[in-house]
Every structure is written in C-alpha cells, then in structure tokens.
Amino acid sequence: MTAVEPELTVPGAEVKLVAPRRSVLGLLRPLARWATILFLMLLYGFPLYWTVTMAFKPPAEWNPPGTIYWWPENWTWDNFEDILGLKEQEGIFATGKSRSAIPYIENSIIAATGGTLLALVVGVLAAYGIARFRSGGRMLPFQILQLRMFPPIAIIIPLLFMFVYLQLWDTLWGLIILYGAVTFPFVVWLMRSFFQEVPREISDAAIVDGCTHWGAFFKVVLPQVKGGLAATALFVFILNWSDFLIALVMTQDNARTAPVFLQALQSGSAGQEYGKQAALAVILILPPAIFGLAIQKYLVRGLTFGAIKR
Amino acid sequence: MAEIHLQHLTKQFPGGLIAVNDLDLVIPDGSFVALLGPSGCGKTTTMNMISGLEKPTSGEIYFDEQPITRLPPGARTVGFVFQNYAIFTHMSVTENISFGLRVSKPRPSESEIERRVGEIADILGLRGMLDRNASRLSVNDMQKVALGRSMIVNPAIFLLDEPFSNLDAAFRAYMRAELKRIQHEVGQTMVYVTHDQVEAMSMADHIAVMDAGRLQQYGTPDELYNAPANRFVAGFVGSTQMNFLPATLVLGEHGAGNGRSLTLGIRPENVQLAAPDAAEATLAGKVNLIEPLGAKDVIHLDVAGHGFRVVGTPGKRPRVGDNVGLVFDSARQLLFDDETTLAVDG
Amino acid sequence: MASVRLENVTVRFGSVTALDDVSLAVEDGEFVAVLGPPGAGKTTLLRTIVGLEKPVSGSVFADDENITDVYPGDRDIAIMFQNLALYPDRNVYDNLAFPLKQAKTPKAEIKRRVTDTATVLHIDHLLKRKPGKLSGGERQRVALGRAMVRDPRVLLLDEPLSALDALLRLEMRVELKRLQRDLHRTLVYVTHDQVEAMSMPDRVAVLGSGVIQQVDTPETVYHRPVNQFTARVVGSPPMNFIPCTFDTSNGVVRVLHPEFSVRVQTTVAAGIVDGASCVLGVRPEDVQIVSGSAGAAANVFVTEPLGGETVVDLHLGGQVVKALTPPAQAPQPGAGVRVSFDPRRLHVFDAASGAALVSAGGADGVFEVERPSNS
Secondary structure, X not given: OOOOOHHHOOOHHHHHHOHHHOOHHHHHHHHHHHHHHHHHHHHHHHHHHHHHHHOOXXXXXXXXXXXXXXXXXXXXXXXXXHHXXXXXXXXXXXXXXXXXXXXXXXXXXXXXXHHHHHHHHHHHHHHHHHHHHOOOOOOHHXXXXXXXXXXXXXXXXXXXXXXXXXXXXXXXXXXXXXXXXXXXXXXXXXXXXXXXXXXXXXXXHHHHOOOOHHHHXXXXXXXXXXXXXXXXXXXXXXXXXXXXXXXXXXXXOOOOOHHHHHHOOEEOXXXXXXXXXXXXXXXXXXXXXXXXXXXXXXXXXXXXXXXXXX | OOOEEEEEEEXXXXXXXXXXXXXXXXXXXXXXXXXXXXXXXXXXXXXXXXXOOOOOOEEEEEEOOEEOOOOOHHHHOEEEEOOOOOOXXXXXXXXXXXXXXXXXXXXXXXXHHHHHHHHHHHHHXXXXXXXXXXXXXXXXXXXXXXXXXXXXXXXXXXXXXXXXXXXXXXXXXXXXXXXXXXXXXXXXXXXXXXXXXXXXXXXXXXXEEXXXXXXXXXXXXXXXXXXXXXXXXXXXXXXXXXXXXXXXXXXXXXXXXXXXXXXXXXXXXXXXXXXXXXXXXXXXXXXXXXXXXXXXXXXXXXXXXXXEEEEEOOOOOOOOOOEEEEEEOHHHOEEEEOOOOEEEOO | OOOEEEEEEEEEEOOEXXXXXXXXXXXXXXEEEEEOOOOOOHHHHHHHHHOOOOXXXXXXXXXXXXXOOOOHHXXXXXXXXXXXXXXXXXXXXXXXXXXXXXXXXXXXXXXXXXXXXXXXXXXXHXXXXXXXHOOHHHHHXXXXXXXXXXOOOEEEEEOOOOOOOHHHHHHHHHHHHHHHHHHOOOEEEEEOOHHHHXXXXXXXXXXXXXXXXXXXXXXXXXXXXXXXXXXXXXXXXXXXXXXXXXXXXHHOEEXXXXXXEEEEOHHHOOOOOOOOEEEEEEOHHHEEEEOXXXXXXXXXXXXXXXXXXXXXXXXXXXXXXXXXXXXXXXXXXXXXXXXXXXXXXXXXXXXXXXXXXXXXOOOOOOEEEEOOOOO
16 A cells, blocks of 8 residues: 555645635635634633632722723732631621631532432433333423423512422522422433434343343443433533522522622622632632533543444 | 546545545546445545545546546536435425426526426336325335436436445346436436445446455456456455465476465356266365255355355255365466465466 | 244234234244345334234244243343344443343353353454444344343344345355354344345245235245245346236137237136236246247347346336346347246236236246247
C-alpha cells in the first residue's frame, strides 16, 4: 500500500477546492471566523468572570458610583469567610459570628439530590414501560410532557395551601416531592429515547436465558443506558439545584435553600451585598461542576448515544 | 450521457482509513458498469465521490473530459437510486415521477411533463398505476417508481446503490433482466454498486472488482469468470466458490522459477466425480457433506486435508463418507502465485 | 434434546393475524428450516415456540409436555435472534456464561461449559473481548454459543446468516450443517433465503401469509411443490409460470398455449374441466433451447451471464420465460430460437387457487411436450 501524500490529508485540502476563487475575501474569511468565535466567548464568559472576581473584591470595589473595578485591586477572602459564618460581625447591633449560608447549602443538597433521585426512580421505570411495553398507549408520553407545559407559578398558590394542610410546607420532604414531580417529565422523555435505542431482542434474550422481566431490566437493559442515565441525572440535578421559585414560596426558614438565601443577602447599611452574593454563587457552582466532572466519561457516551456503532 | 473518468482517485477518512486507494477507471459513455466487492471494499465511497457526496482526498473525476471534482452534487446531473427507495408516500405515482421536473428551472410545460411521465411509465411498466397513491404500491413497484423519479430528469449518469437488496428473490431475478433492458433502451451510463456477484455478472457490461480500497480487476463478466487476474477475484466471482489447492511449480531442471509456491484454482463445475481408482482421476477425496440445491448438488469433499467443492447432479449423488476420484478439466484450471496472488500464465 | 410441536397455533397482533392455525412437528434431533418471504410470520413462529409471543389459540408442546403457559426462561428452549442481541457491555465469556448464571449453575461447571462451547465454535481465543470488537462472523458464533451453552432441548435460529457477507455466508452454511450433524441438535431455522433452506435442513416448512404451505424434504418441495407459492419461493431463478388452458377433447387431456401444447396422461388428469385456465410451471433449468423447427418459437431479449451458466430471458407469446443454459450455448440477444421443456419436470397449477393439479416429479410419461398446436 503506497502512502498517501501527507499534505493532502490536512484540512488545507478544502481550501484547495475553492482555489479558483481565492481572493482577499478568501483570506479574510478564516480571520472573520476567529473574530466571531472570540466575540461570542467574551460575551458568554464575561458574567462568569464578573461573578468570580466580585467574590474577591472588598465592599468598596463592589459597586462604587462612577468607577468600575474590572479587577479586584485589594484581593480578599472576606466575602467567603462572611458567607460561611467565620467572620466576627461588625457594627452597632452586631453580635457574634456572621450569618452562615451552610445550613441552606445543606438544604439545597438534600432537596436537589432527593428530588433528582425520586424523579429518576419513577421516571426511568415509567420511560421503560412506555418504550418497551407501550404502556398507556400512544398519548401517555405527550400527556406527561404536558405536565411540564404549566409554568409552576400558575399552580403554586393552591400547592401552597395543600402543602400547609398536609404539613409539608417548609419541610425538606415537601421540597423533595415537588422537585421530583416537576422534573419527572424530563426524565421520562429523555430516558424513553435512550431505551428505544436498545434493541427489544436484548431484553428478550435475557428473558429466554432465564431472567425475570425485572432481572432483564436491571442486568441487561439498564447497564446499556447508563450514559444516558448519567446525562439525565445531571440535567435534572441542575434544574433542581438552581430552583428559586418553588423554594421561595414553599419554604420559610427550616427548609430554605441556598438560592433563596442568596437573593436575601442585603443589609440596611450596605444595600445589596454583591461580594457575598458572588462568593455564595461561586460556592453554588461547585456541586454541579464536580458532579459533571465525575460522570464525564458517561456523559460523552450519553450525549452521542446512537452515533457510536456498537 | 457521459463518459466517467476516475484518475488516481484516493479517499482517506479522518483517522487514517484509506477507503479508496489510487483508483483509475474509465466508464465508457452508455455502458453499464458494476462496482463489485465485499462490504468495506470502497465501492460505496467511490460512488459517493462520483456523485459528489464525498470529496476525494486526491485525484480527479472527469465527466466527458470535464473535471467535476469541485462541483457540488447538484451541479453534476447524476441520478440516484438507493437501497431504500426514496419515494414520497403521500403522492401519487405520477406526482412522484414528475417531481424532479416540477422543481427544475425552467419548469417544463404541463403537457411536456405529462408526455415525459408517460414515456417513463411505459419503459418501466407502470402505465396502469399512474394515479395510484405511492403508499399503496408493493415494495417492488415502489422501487420502479424510485427508478422513474431519477430517470425523468434525464441525468447524464445513473448511480444505483444496491437497489435490489430489499426486494424478494423472485422479483430480484425479474428486475435484473428488466434493468438490463431499460439500460439498453435509454442508453444512459449506469454505475451499479453491489456486493452480490450474481447481480454484477448478470447485468453489467463491465465489472470493477474492488477489495480493500484497490481495484482488483476491471473487465467483462466473462473475463472475470474465466480469466481472473488474481486469487481474490477468482474466489469472489462464481456462485459456488472456486477451489484452491496448494501447488509447487516444477519446470524440470533448468526452470527459472522452479519450486515456486503456487495455488491451483479450479471451479467446482469443472471437476467431475469418478471412481476412486479411475485412471483419469487426478486426485482422490472423501465426501464430507452434500448440499442439495434443487437443480444441482454442491458436494463438499476432503482432499488431503483441504476443503473442496464439486458441483454434482442430483441423480448421481454419492453418499457421505464415500471415497471418490476427481477428474479436472485441465483447460479450466488456473494458477496463482502465492506471493503476489496474481494469476500465472500456463 | 427433544421434539417440539405446534398444534393449531394462531397468533394475532391487534387485527393482524401473524400465524393462522399453524401446526408443525419437529422430531428429536431434526433440522427443520422455515422458509418464507419477509412478513410471512417466520419470526413470530420462533417467538411463539420460545414463549415471547402468546398464541390466542392452539398449544405448544415440547417433549409432549404442554408448555403454552410456561415462562420463556423455564422452557429450556434457546433462540438466536436475527440481530444477535449480544449483551454489548459484557465480554464474550460473560455473554456465554449469562444463561448458566441465571440457572444458578456452579462456577466451575460454568467455566467448563463456556470453554467447551467456545472451543466447538472456535471462539475460545476471544473470550475476553467485548462484542463491539468482534467481526460479523465472530459475533454470530458468540450468539450461537450463547444459545447452545445451556444444552437446551431445542435450538431456534432466526436468519442467523443474514448479516454476513456472501462468502462468509457460504462458509457458515456448511459449518452450521456440519455442526448440527455432529452435535445432533433439534434445530428450527428461519430464513428467507431459498438456498439456505434447500441446502441445510432435513425438512423445509414453507410459510406464506401466516399459513404453512408445505412441509417436506427440500427435494420434494423442489420437485413436487403443492402450490404456486411453494414453487415460487424455492429455486433460483424462480420457476416460470405460463398461463394456459385445458383441452380435454378426443379423450386426451392437453394444456394449451398459442405456441405449444403439453399432453397430460389421462390417469393423473382426472377431474380436469375442459376450457378451464391453468398455469404451466417450468423451472429455468428445464427450459431447453432446441435446434431445428421443433418446439415453440421465442425471442431472446436479454442474456444474463452468471459465469458457470447463463440465464436467457425469452419472450414466449408475450411473456418472459427464463431459461438456464451453459454459457457456450447461450444465444445472442435479439435472436429467434425454439424452446421445449423437460417433460419429467413439468407442473400444472390451478389458475385460481394456485394448487398443484399435476406434477411430473421426475417421472417419465406423465407429460408429453408437443409441437405447436396449430401445426
């Protein structure tokens, strides 16, 4: 086998194909492409940059009239210490340590994780039933998706009364149930398409090989969609983790979550406490990011499911 | 109508796989050429390059001396028929066939369209079902409609990618003859991709046999069958595979290539069974297995540890375990060099 | 090893009847092929035997035990699916071991049986690989191995060779037949490929539109098809069907065609109505191109060389008739020729029902091909 000339395998071959029309414009084209990419990167990256740098700015640099601090002049960990309750309070009415966000972060972790697990357990089973046995007929998947068409705010007032009556208001259990219910349609829709990619004969084979229906599901089918399951879990977790509206209405203090606490960070003397809010925001970015990194290898497979020849 | 000329055509996919390797091929104007080979041999990639769906890594494609390598698919005036008959099931047969004309610019007049549809329907034998909804057709008629759809725009070149592989066996045999007749009538250049050597042999004027991205042989069905260029072609063409036995060249004392390692090839139909001790028998073997195929039997033998096949007549069937003698038709035996796998003369 | 039997089995999917009153008995150690075009109900037949589909009526027996309501996993019947359905996340060893693990087989025993099966199928060097890293032929062997490893009563194979390349298919066909002969398994084999159905099994069951058309040895199905459907699905190129009419004048039964006539022996032609239309069936290899003025006049319109033989497409009285000839004797396209038929290999079918009325089945004297009737 003779070797192919190496220079022909580089992307430059494409340029060669438009060679007859090559001109100044042709040379500018890649330049314009890179400029666009750079611009979009800045556009999307800037808010993140602003939040992270804000977390390290002292109060004087937060939002002084007439000046913009593009970069923290006086780096400080004060905002983080404050938000984690490690800092002595200052001022006339201050007593003891600052108010810590840790209990709210804990609430967020429990409610988001619990809601995600609930949605996954119910949703995955429902999705398998729909994909494999056509449970509920042709319309059920659409009916389930329809649930999600309601903006939660449209039903939040009756829900509030219901939960107070059931004594679930301002409890973590109440939040878990609500989070599970709201994200369940996403799980069904995403997982249904993953299950549809698994040939029916694979579960049939397991049944003929001696498995029960449950056995075939857990031993043979589920391992094949674990990539999709990971992607779905991350997606649902992010939805629950960043919920503001439900937690705002359905909790007061006992089950209050971090996003609601973040919004409430303001004081009479300083107004909006941007630095502390930014510090908490940086902390709140971490769990989904860590989760995402941990399941990264499944994610790639989950998101390219079907494109890979198996 | 056009002649297709492929010059040093090479396609390397990202990742290094060389799908087509330095392919030179001239497909004469108005001829019916089959690209034949096992899956992964590069035949579909070659066709995709002719149609413009894939860009070659290097090399040129000419239609009638015109280089068209840089033209987009739409500008190449090629017609396609795919394995999965791409027809619009919500339209009638007429609407399906005329579709290409209706979207073309300038659009021909209604009467012109009607005339052309009628012409094509006559050639394809679809006259009686022009008003029928395409979804109500049999699979077999759908494939005819698909053919008609590509024919109506009068493409210079017709590309067919395994168009019959979804049809049932009986209709496939019928369509083989039909397509050959249609091609004779319309006289367009046809390139037909298939892995089925029966289809290639029975329809094409010339066959290009490919393997591992390289052209193995380009010739008429007769040349391929009777004078294969190498061992691959010999083994690939023919419905019951050619027998291969190891051999050594003995030329006498002064022979140049004396002791050269060769392979003897002989087709199963060129071997007769005889009594094991018959004088004319070249070799002896033991019957291993008999495959009855109705009109003929394929008898599997063990010849000195090598699998060997002979075509037998159902009336004179040996029993499994019998010892038999083999009489070779010496005019039909071939020799292949073991190093180059090329056919050796004499 | 054991026998399996279907008795009057009907399977429906909604309003579609997939199997209609099907009865089929497969003997112990027998190799039966189920042949039919796509959509005939072949796969449903296998799925019903293994228990993945439930019949609306009728029963399934294995070894005379009624297993109609037994759970698939408890039937001791194994199936190899057309798409193979290997467990992609498990390596070859675990794929083969899976059915044994479900049956709570001891570890040492699993190991022994997996190794034995892998050795028989020549996949013992692949045990650590995942299915994605195997070639088509290897994957196919693994699927066969997974079905065989439990030593089931009956082995069901659904188009096992369809995914393979032509050459590999040829090879596997022979190997599978040898394997069945050596291991003596009860085997039901579904295929749409008439070559496979002719060459491998002890008996063929021809299935069309959910109904069993004929069950017999491949040779009988080939030489004495019970109807046009069966005659059409075996043989390649398929049998020619030539519309004709009966003529029973002068106490002689004849099959009439404008270009020729065929005389039928009166003892086998009882009950034939004068003037009724019928279909003469003749296989391409039994159409003879003859010299001289004998035989029916025909025109060659296309020839299809196949290498060892050539298919000649003839126009005979406005109809295409395919003939199979040695390449050297193939006429040129456009030539006018005379054709005759091998009288020992003719069939006459009822035009309406397609049922075979008379088949020569290789015997002399049943038919006699005559000169064109007008001469």
